[in-house]
Amino acid sequence: MLFEVRCPVCGASGAAPCDRCARRLKAAPALPTPKDVDGCVAALSYTGAGRELVARLKYRNARVSVPGLADAIAALVDPATVDVVTWAPTSAVRRRERGFDQARLLARAVARRLHRPCRALLKRSPGPPQTGRPKRDRVNGPNFTATRKAPKRVLLIDDVITTGATVSAAARALRSAGASEIRAAAAARTPLKATEALSDAAGDG
Ligand SMILES: [Zn+2]
Secondary structure (H helix, E strand, O other), X not given: OOOOOEOOOOOXXXXXXXXXXXXXXXXXXXXXXXXXXXXXXXXXXXXXXXXXHHHHHHHOXXXXXXXXXXXXXXXXXXXXXXXXXEEOOOOHHHHXXXXXXXXXXXXXXXXXXXXXXXXOOEEEOOXXXXXXXXXXXXXXXXXXEEOOOOOOEEEEEEEEEOOXXXXXXXXXXXHHOOOOEEXXXXXXXOOHHXXXXXXXXXXXX
């Protein structure tokens, strides 16, 4: 073995996540589709083991969990509804800190599974990252601009959907660039109660 695979949740060696932690994962909460998107699916609830799994992808570069999360996201999407896969880019500051963009990693892996192209279509305007901002600021979401003309049907990938403000803002930018059907798909979604009590460790929106 080139490297040992460890469970990102509990650290046990063998699989990411291990069987025990996989059994503790909960399905995403049934919540309304965020504004300005035509559909929204998420694989997991951003709580407990699911939160550990996805948060570690975000903060600790646990790329080992990308294939499993991409499998789970792709299983929720009908490829016939997708012309192109893109992602809601993280802020340049965060990307520099981490050295990667977790939403881009997921988008590329999901696109491979759906046999659809993955394209960078969005740029995030400079500004503070959503994490840690008060909720009243987060509701408006970050600003995105499209970097090129968007195909008609776009699958927008994010790692965590919290308030939905990020995917809504990204969808508006895609629509102004020519997209007419925008579906969001995420690794995890925060249950409403947890969304209301937003903590600094929660997702980007
Ligand atoms: Zn485990």
